[in-house]
Amino acid sequence: MGSICDQCAAGSFVGTSKCLKDLWIFEHFSESQLKELQTIGIRREISAGQLVFSQGGKADELFLVKSGRIKLSKVSEEGSEVTLDFRKHGDILGEDLFSGIDIYPVSARAMEETVTCGFNLNNFQSLVLQNPEIGLNVIKSMSNRISSLSGRIESLAEVSLADRLYSVLSGISKEHGCVVGDSCRIPFKLTHDELAFLVGAHRVSITKAMQVLVSKGRISSKNKIITLKI
Structure with a gap:
C-alpha cells in the first residue's frame, strides 16, 4: 500500500483526514473537524501547463496541493508576467479568500501533472458557521504562517x-x-x-x-x- 498522499492522488480518500492534518492551515484541527472537511472536498487532476485559476478570475475556491508543483505569477500594469512563488505538496493556493477578496490577485499554473483537493468558499463558510471552532483554528494557523513569512522578508534585509x-x-x-x-x-x-x-x-x-x-x-x-x- 502506498502513502496516504499517494492514495489520495490515485483517487482514494481513505485516510485523507491524516493527510490534511499535515497541512499547516489545518494543523490545529481535531480528527472530527478534519472529517467534516472531507465532506466538502473537491479533488482535481490538473495537466502540466494548465491554469488552476487566473488573475482577475472569481475567487471562490481554496486549493490544497496533494502532488505536483504550481507556479504563481502576476501580470504587471506594463503587461509583463512576473513569477511570485512556487507551491508543492502540502502547500495552499487561494488562501487570500480568508481576507475577503472577490477575485484572484495572481494566476496559478501547473508546472507538472498535479492533483489538488479543494474547498468551495460557500461550502467552507457554511461549515464554519456550523462549527465556529474551525474558523478559530484557521485564524490561529494563518497567524503562525504570517510570522513565518515575516522571517522570510527579514532575510531580504x-x-x-x-x-x-x-x-x-x-x-x-x-x-x-x-x-x-x-x-x-x-x-x-x-x-x-x-x-x-x-x-x-x-x-x-x-x-x-x-x-x-x-x-x-x-x-x-x-x-x-x-x-x-x-
Whole structure:
C-alpha cells in the first residue's frame, strides 16, 4: 500500500483526514473537524501547463496541493508576467479568500501533472458557521504562517545582494530541492528575470550576484537549473 498522499492522488480518500492534518492551515484541527472537511472536498487532476485559476478570475475556491508543483505569477500594469512563488505538496493556493477578496490577485499554473483537493468558499463558510471552532483554528494557523513569512522578508534585509539571493535560493531549495550528496538541486528552471523579482533587484544585478556565488562555489548553474552546496 502506498502513502496516504499517494492514495489520495490515485483517487482514494481513505485516510485523507491524516493527510490534511499535515497541512499547516489545518494543523490545529481535531480528527472530527478534519472529517467534516472531507465532506466538502473537491479533488482535481490538473495537466502540466494548465491554469488552476487566473488573475482577475472569481475567487471562490481554496486549493490544497496533494502532488505536483504550481507556479504563481502576476501580470504587471506594463503587461509583463512576473513569477511570485512556487507551491508543492502540502502547500495552499487561494488562501487570500480568508481576507475577503472577490477575485484572484495572481494566476496559478501547473508546472507538472498535479492533483489538488479543494474547498468551495460557500461550502467552507457554511461549515464554519456550523462549527465556529474551525474558523478559530484557521485564524490561529494563518497567524503562525504570517510570522513565518515575516522571517522570510527579514532575510531580504541582508546587506550583500549575493547573500540575499542565496537566502532566497536556499529557501526554494529547502521546499522544492533534491538532495544529492552535499548538494541540493532545484528541479526546475529559474530565469534571472524571475530571480530579480523574487529578490527585489535588477536583472543585471542578479547576473553579477550569480557570478559571485558561482565563483565562491556556493552554487552552480547549468541551463538555468541551479544547484546549491550544503
